[in-house]
Amino acid sequence: MALLEVKNLKQHFITKKGFMGKKTIVKAVDGVDITIDVGQTLGIVGESGCGKSSLARSILRLAEPTSGSIKFNGEEVIGMNSNHMKMLRREMQIVFQDPYASLNPRNTVRQILEAPLIIHSLGDRKERRDLIESLINKIGLRTEQLDSYPHEFSGGQRQRIGLARALALNPKLIIADEPVSALDVSVQSQVLNLMLDLQQDMNLSYMFISHDLSVVQHISDKVAVMYLGKIVEIANVEKLYNNPMHPYTQTLLSAVPIADPMLKRERIILQGDLPSPSNPPTGCSFHTRCPIATKECSEIEPVLEEKLTDHFAACIYV
Amino acid sequence: MVRRITSSPLTLIGLVIVLIIIVCALFAPLIATHSPTEVNLQSKLEAPSTSHYFGTDEVGRDIFSRIVYGTRISLRIGLLVVLIAFPIGTILGAIAGYFGGGVDQIIMRITDVFLSFPGIILAMSIAAALGPSIENVMLALAATWWPWYTRIVRSSVLSIKNAEFIEASRALGANPFRILFKEIIPNSIGPATIQASLDLGFVILAAAGLSFIGLGAQPPSPEWGAMLSNSREILRDAWWAATFPGLAILLTVLGFNLVGDGLNDVLDPKQR
Numbered sequence: 001m002a003l004l005e006v007k008n009l010k011q012h013f014i015t016k017k018g019f020m021g022k023k024t025i026v027k028a029v030d031g032v033d034i035t036i037d038v039g040q041t042l043g044i045v046g047e048s049g050c051g052k053s054s055l056a057r058s059i060l061r062l063a064e065p066t067s068g069s070i071k072f073n074g075e076e077v078i079g080m081n082s083n084h085m086k087m088l089r090r091e092m093q094i095v096f097q098d099p100y101a102s103l104n105p106r107n108t109v110r111q112i113l114e115a116p117l118i119i120h121s122l123g124d125r126k127e128r129r130d131l132i133e134s135l136i137n138k139i140g141l142r143t144e145q146l147d148s149y150p151h152e153f154s155g156g157q158r159q160r161i162g163l164a165r166a167l168a169l170n171p172k173l174i175i176a177d178e179p180v181s182a183l184d185v186s187v188q189s190q191v192l193n194l195m196l197d198l199q200q201d202m203n204l205s206y207m208f209i210s211h212d213l214s215v216v217q218h219i220s221d222k223v224a225v226m227y228l229g230k231i232v233e234i235a236n237v238e239k240l241y242n243n244p245m246h247p248y249t250q251t252l253l254s255a256v257p258i259a260d261p262m263l264k265r266e267r268i269i270l271q272g273d274l275p276s277p278s279n280p281p282t283g284c285s286f287h288t289r290c291p292i293a294t295k296e297c298s299e300i301e302p303v304l305e306e307k308l309t310d311h312f313a314a315c316i317y318v
Numbered sequence: 319m320v321r322r323i324t325s326s327p328l329t330l331i332g333l334v335i336v337l338i339i340i341v342c343a344l345f346a347p348l349i350a351t352h353s354p355t356e357v358n359l360q361s362k363l364e365a366p367s368t369s370h371y372f373g374t375d376e377v378g379r380d381i382f383s384r385i386v387y388g389t390r391i392s393l394r395i396g397l398l399v400v401l402i403a404f405p406i407g408t409i410l411g412a413i414a415g416y417f418g419g420g421v422d423q424i425i426m427r428i429t430d431v432f433l434s435f436p437g438i439i440l441a442m443s444i445a446a447a448l449g450p451s452i453e454n455v456m457l458a459l460a461a462t463w464w465p466w467y468t469r470i471v472r473s474s475v476l477s478i479k480n481a482e483f484i485e486a487s488r489a490l491g492a493n494p495f496r497i498l499f500k501e502i503i504p505n506s507i508g509p510a511t512i513q514a515s516l517d518l519g520f521v522i523l524a525a526a527g528l529s530f531i532g533l534g535a536q537p538p539s540p541e542w543g544a545m546l547s548n549s550r551e552i553l554r555d556a557w558w559a560a561t562f563p564g565l566a567i568l569l570t571v572l573g574f575n576l577v578g579d580g581l582n583d584v585l586d587p588k589q590r
Contacts, residue, residue, distance in 0.1 A: 060489055062485055062488055086491040089489060089491035090491070093489060093490070094485075094486065094489045096482040096485070096486065097482070098482055101482040101483065102482035102483050102486055103483055103486075104483045104487075104501055104504075105483075115487065115490065115492070115500075116490045119490050119491050119493075119496065120490075120491065162486070165486065165490075169490070
């Protein structure tokens with residue numbers, strides 16, 4: 001059953017340059033459809049600036065979406081009143097990218113973990129204390145460390161504290177916005193494995209955003225590839241990694257380093273930068289950089305179609 | 319932190335001055351050698367001596383004792399004005415910075431109106447309108463001082479309001495009130511507290527100025543500015559009557575300034 005169902009979600013930002021400048025619309029998220037089932041992990045990959053974080057923020061309504069539909073457990077989230085929304089926030093939580101910016105530097109870990117319980121008036125003082133202690137143990141820190149401040153912890157520990165804060169309300173869905181990108185490789189795997197264990201224990205669903213394809217492969221059941229605010233390919237993790245269909249996905253996968261110096265393979269190198277989302281190319285937004293683009297690509301806007309069973313791609317040549 | 323403060327000799331001097339002032343204010347009756355208001359025409363305009371350390375004024379009051387008692391008045395003005403102006407300025411600045419838009423425009427335009435007057439002129443006109451007394455001087459100074467805190471706090475709020483921990487709090491469902499008071503204000507009042515410690519000195523100076531021109535403390539109150547004012551006419555015959563209250567003001571302002579600067583160095587993360 002679908003826990004989260006997002007349909008044609010758009011997040012446009014209006015920016016104005018200068019005093020009399022003309023307004024431009026940045027289409028950070030431009031018509032995204034995704035579903036996440038209970039206990040499932042959806043990986044979202046794409047390069048910097050493709051709208052991954054904007055997608056996360058609009059699903060949680062941290063930034064108000066421009067249009068579209070977000071259904072959580074069958075309930076429409078967009079336009080929900082604030083009391084109802086507050087109840088819903090217990091069900092979906094977020095883990096941020098930067099473990100140094102995501103914890104209030106003036107609060108102890110205990111205060112940070114107690115905040116969600118106070119906000120939702122859960123339990124009395126003693127119950128809260130017990131819950132905080134079980135949370136901190138769950139993420140592999142000691143009870144004595146509860147009265148320390150965030151700066152006394154390493155990046156990986158802080159990220160685990162951020163995860164514990166998200167778990168305090170016992171949510172069903174956690175949106176993880178590049179949760180391991182700021183960490184060392186050795187620490188990355190600790191946090192990833194912790195996330196996998198917690199998923200088993202608590203039957204969590206994840207939306208896991210990353211630009212690191214290997215990390216996404218490790219943790220996801222299903223993967224969506226984003227480019228300029230749109231999803232260009234979405235499929236099960238095996239299908240997508242073994243048989244990438246969209247030329248953009250193929251380029252991304254060819255850039256993943258493989259630990260075999262003897263292996264010779266062809267790398268597709270993209271020319272130029274990501275076009276500005278305020279002025280996206282006509283037709284297929286990838287055509288300016290696509291190795292197989294033709295004249296038609298600049299005219300026809302491809303739609304996300306089921307090319308193989310459960311394997312969707314948005315390209316007219318696939 | 320303590321070591322960092324005491325490692326700078328200037329800050330240390332400032333701390334010592336401030337401590338002396340506080341001790342004088344707390345134990346004025348024990349330190350003063352005479353009553354601050356007792357008139358004794360037999361011993362008027364006596365030069366500094368062992369019986370009157372700083373001499374006597376035109377009606378024979380002991381200047382040393384008056385200065386010691388004066389610390390109570392000055393310190394009370396400084397503290398109360400800052401304690402009124404600081405919270406008002408901080409809360410308005412945090413609201414303006416966090417909510418932005420129309421609220422920000424309204425609050426900031428009001429502060430601009432206040433800031434567009436030279437502080438002392440505005441304080442003078444308010445004090446004059448309310449009538450001369452110490453309480454009205456405090457009100458007038460608080461009314462001119464809060465916009466500075468509003469500006470400072472607003473700018474530091476702007477720099478942190480998009481921090482991830484604020485967003486995390488919103489994602490948890492915290493209401494704006496909680497976000498403002500638990501997340502934003504504790505993380506953005508640092509620069510304003512430093513300003514407040516500097517301002518203690520400036521407020522005392524401004525209050526002395528207002529008393530000097532007759533808008534503040536009224537005789538026989540041993541207020542330093544009023545004492546200066548009274549001793550103008552006798553300056554040629556009795557240099558001590560103006561010199562010692564003037565020095566008291568100078569040292570007090572200097573002390574609070576040195577402490578404020580020291581705090582700035584200690585708390586500024588770039589200096590670490």
